[in-house]
Amino acid sequence: MTEDTVSILGVPFSKLTLEETTLYLAEQIRKERSGLFHLITANPEITLASQTDELLREIIHSADLVVPDGIGIVLAAKRQGDPIPERVTGYDLLLRLLEKGNEQGWSFDFLGTDEQTSMQAVEKISYKYPQVKIAGRHHGFFDAEEELQIITEIQRCGPDVLILAMGAPYSDKWLNRHKAELAGVKLVFGVGGSLDVISGKVKPAPAVWKKLNLEWAHRLLFAPVAKGQKSRWRRQAALPKFVYRTMIRR
Template sequence: MEGTVNILGIPFSKLTLDETTNQLTEHIQKETSKLFHLITANPEITIANQTDKHLQEIISEADLVTPDGIGIVLASKRKGEPIQERVTGYDLLLRLLDKGNTLGWSFYFLGTDEVTSRKAVEVIGKLYPNITISGRKNGFFTEEEEFNILHEIQQTKPNILILAMGAPYSDKWIYKHKRTLIDVKVVFGVGGSLDVIAGKVKPTPTFWKKLNLEWLHRLLTVPVAKGQKSRWRRQSALPKFVYRAIIKRNI
């Protein structure tokens, strides 16, 4: 695929954060646009993709996969097809909120716990008063509630649907309901971004960001939600990724 670099079977976009934002802006501003499914993939997702056939199908049909991790950037340089920078779900969300505040876009937020969801949307409404918040729901819902959520999204037709239910679950949920989400223009998962916006989780200090150690800061400071794998277990994918994509260059 043009403008991408293949890392362990995933076609990662070479677009910068600015370029990605511009592409999504152009898509949203079109009067008629099909659903644009963007995936932000980190080394953990890249390793999971090696054995998860369903995830492979989802990623192969995505409209854009951005590099959400310094490991992806390093692997691309090792391959000789360098990606300039990471494009994380959190950074992209902030950029689109800013654009949406200027252009009057609408957003729907789905995921995280009820208290955090409510607080995050409250903060977003104050910081970006010109966007329309089409709706919000926490990520703990029954099948009946899910039906009502999908109906509400169909009715409100937000420009952007944001999911904060963790990866790869968010993207599997999106894929499952693609036909129902046809009136949404852009959809993507943002991991724990709403937790940061709500103040539940402190943002990574600049010092850690400059060293590209945001993953380590999260590992040491962010609590794990009930029912999720421990962060130490999840980060076990990192050495596998380093070996396969950077040392062995099996890419």
């Protein structure tokens, strides 16, 4: 964990900008490590969930870096008088690392989302970033036997970056269970629905929505919800609680 952090409801958020985070992670990929580097992209919903989910709280505190994936985190830090310069979303970070990976010839493995979305996303990544090595990919709907095969294959390939697209906090809990087995991977982090956007399944938020920090509203209104996931309207119900805990209650 970098020393320059701010605690929001006990979660130690990095104060690095997107560019600084990209460079910091590139350094972690280049250096020799005894184990993988675990990055968590945490939004207000995950931050609030960590208050009652002891395992999630432990995972967050054992992670190597937690970045602020949401304008609510930035506003809460400002309210505390210890500002964070900007959001660092999983989607933006993935694109930056793919750009770096294209320059450096890094290898990526993708685990999660449905088969069609996974295939289409990786095809588009291969086309746009031809120097990125695709170590492997697999959809996120697997049983125990398939899981063992997936882990064995990741161990065999030893990718520089493993991208998990199984939803939060499931992705981080899955990694927590298999962290020792995946020690040969250099960097691992969850990206939520980023592969849905890259594949074209979900349209990215227009620039004006991004400028107003309203990507969450765009997803809420227009992005489909995967089978088995909670309604986005139900998930957004956590936001008023987050606002109360961080900005109103003293």
